[in-house]
Amino acid sequence: MAKYFDVHxxxxxxxxxxxxxxxxxxxxxxxxxxxxxxALGCQLGNRDGIARIRTIRNLDDRHHFTLVCETFAQLGQFVHIDNDVFRAIKAATPGSYTFILPATKEVPRQLLHPKKKTVGVRIPDHAVAQALLAELGEPLLSSTLLLPGEEAPMTQGWEIKERLDHTVDAVLDSGDCGTEPTTVIDFSGGDIEIVRHGAGDTSRFE
Known part of the structure; x- marks a missing residue:
């Protein structure tokens, strides 16, 4: 059974x-x-955790996992960022964006897109996620908690606990945090590509 934590x-x-x-x-x-x-999250090198995320979400090997980082400096350890991209991302973080960028050697190979060698990164604007990242001292490997066949993510911690009780190890519940996933921006191909319109405003990238 999953442990349940009710947090402010x-x-x-x-x-x-x-x-x-x-x-x-x-x-x-x-x-x-x-x-x-x-979101679902585990440590970067947790092979079992990665496999469980793939199973829960029914993901193939082309799925972009996301490294959820506490700070911009931490993000810069895991992806290559040129000056123009640096300014664009810096202006949009923290926030509801995921950025796809070429990965550095710090990223485990099983997390990379098999052809592009890219990974998603983001810095969330949420007190609980930030507190957890600060305590952990490293990024969380993450994926949106969207179950196969469902159009929207679950929004209630108790419901997540109920449905994934024997699939995850812990549920951190701080109340409803919305149903809209991040906006995904791909910088890896040279041009800016908006892969997914989500919670983050895309106007600054259009």
Whole structure:
């Protein structure tokens, strides 16, 4: 059964966040809130966690996983960013955007797009996600909690606990955080491509 943690959406309890971070370091797969919707998350090198995310979401090997980072400096360790892209991303973060960029050697190979060698990165504007990332001290490997055949992500922690009780190890519930996933912007091909219109305003990239 998944552990259930009820946390304040703006002032998350430090002891709870510490407990969840410890469980992630020990190999846990969690469901947690972000500024766009709930997501599945685990440590970068957690092969079992990655496999479980693929199973839960029925993903193929072309799916772009996302590295959810606390800061811009941390993000820069995992992707190559030129000056123009740097300014564009810097202006939009933190926020409800995922950016697809060429990965550095710091990113485990199983997370890369098999042909493009790219990965998604983002910095969420959400107090609980930021507190967890700060406590963890490294990015979370993440994917939107959107189940196969469903049009919208789940928005209630209790419902996630109920439906994924034997699939995830912990659920971090801070209340409803919306149903709209991030806007996805691909910078990897030279030109800016809006892959998915979501919670983030696309006007600055059009």
């Amino acid at each position: 959406p703006e002032n998350p309890q430090r002891r709870t966040i510490g407990s969840v971070a410890d469980s992630i370091r020990s190999g846990a797969l969690i469901a947690y809130p972000t500024d766009s919707c709930y």
